[in-house]
Amino acid sequence: MAKVRFDGVRKVYPNGHVGVAGASFEVADGELLVLVGPSGCGKSTLLRMVAGLEAISDGTLAIGERVVNDVAPKDRDIAMVFQSYALYPHMSVRENLAFGLKLRGQPRATVDARVTEAAAMLELEAVLDRKPGQLSGGQRQRVALGRALVRQPQVFLLDEPLSNLDAKLRAGMRVEIARLHRQLGTTMIYVTHDQIEAMTLGQRIVVLRDGEIQQIDAPMALYERPANLFVATFLGSPSMNVLRGDLVRHGRLWQFETSDDLRLRFGEAGLPDAWDGRTVDIGIRPEHLVPVGTAEATLAPVVEVVEPVGSEVFVNLRLGPHALVARLPPDRVPVVGETLGLFVPAGQVHVFDATTGERLLR
Incomplete structure (x- = not known):
């Protein structure tokens, strides 16, 4: 196991396009980032x-304590799982799992032991003698994971490994990967x-846009306190x-007002006096549009589309020119055309600068 450190890492292509602009962060030893x-x-x-598949234009990249900018991929002690399974169709599952170890000249006993261990961990014992064409998509993805697993590398790299799976298999494989990480600590x-x-896999998340890091934090910290409107x-x-x-x-109180007379009271928000008249974007999570009676309602939009999804209901709303979505419990499903009274708790309104998109206030 090893930490991975990015220090001002840049990638600029020959045509001048900046693929990555000065990434600086550290992946802790044993972290799933x-x-x-x-x-x-x-x-x-x-x-x-x-x-090591892409040259670094500037900055330094270290795995453990070793700078690897000029180290060949085979010498970096990493294993990678790709979006495509990249399995050898003429080989059995057992042979696919063992192939990389055999190339590296590992002893037969070591190869057999690691293949057996990986197969048990990924519940592949029953299909070891089958070819990839005889497997389901989920099984093939587990074989691809197993092929990386037997290497026992310092760092696992996973590049959109679940994109080819249907929704049910993706959910199952997310659990598999999280379980594997807890078990291995790699x-x-x-x-x-x-x-x-x-959100479900990462201990921390790095959010990127146009080659630049927007924010790095734990999943719920990103969700609850996004650094800018893009992350939000x-x-x-x-x-x-x-x-x-x-x-x-308005005296000691603050209000959000749009050009079409929408009003949203903040209460005593403690905002700087200089913000009076400032143009902003406010963000409201769908679950923070709370249905209430007419007297308590902050907003009164009209229901346009209702999407029941079992444990909750997504309600698409129209408030003048504004489209909104509310996430409601399933005990009362609103009717299309109904005017729905909603309350927005002042503490659940996010405020962003309209020009830069940077966060101003929760």
Whole structure:
């Protein structure tokens, strides 16, 4: 096991495109860290630089105490699991698991012992003599994991390993990977564009956009205190509701006002006097739109679409020109066309600068 340290790591391509702009952070020894962001944000580029598959333009990358900028991939003591299973179709599961060890000249007894151990850990004993074409998608993904596992590397790199699986298999494999990490205690760097995978797997998450790190923190810290509007809207499903308007002071009280006369009272928020009249974006999580009676309602939107999903109901709402989504319990399903009274707790409103997107206030 080993920590991984990025110190001002940059990737600039020959055409001038900056794939990664000065990444500086550390993956702790034994940590499962997730790199997440939309396509093209630089997350896979970072992973490939750790693997040695992508040259580093500037900065230093260390695995353990060794700087590996110029170390060949085979000498970095890492193992990588790709989006495609990349299994040898003519080999059995046993042969696929053993192949990398045999290439490295490991003794037969060592190969057999590690293959047996990995197969037991991943529940593959019953299919060791089958070919990949005879396996389900989940089984093939476990074989790909097992092939990395038998190497016993210092660092595991996982590049969107669940993207080819259906929703049920993805959920099952997330549990498998989390269980494996707890059992092995090995350093893992996991790349995904799926924010649910990121939130459920990562001990910490690195959120990237256009090659730049937006925020690094524990999953719930990112969700509850996003550093900017991008992080706020990227994490969470359904996404955070966002409204643009002005902060206006009324005596000791503050109010959010839009050009179409939407009003949202903050109460005594303790905001600086200089913010009076400041244009901001406010964010409200769908679960913080709380249904109440007419007298207590802060907002009164009209129900447009109702999406029951079992344990909860997503309600798409229209408030003048504004579209909102509320996450409600399933005990009272609203009716399309109904006016729904909603209350927004002042402490659950996020405020962002309208120009920079930076967080101003929870």
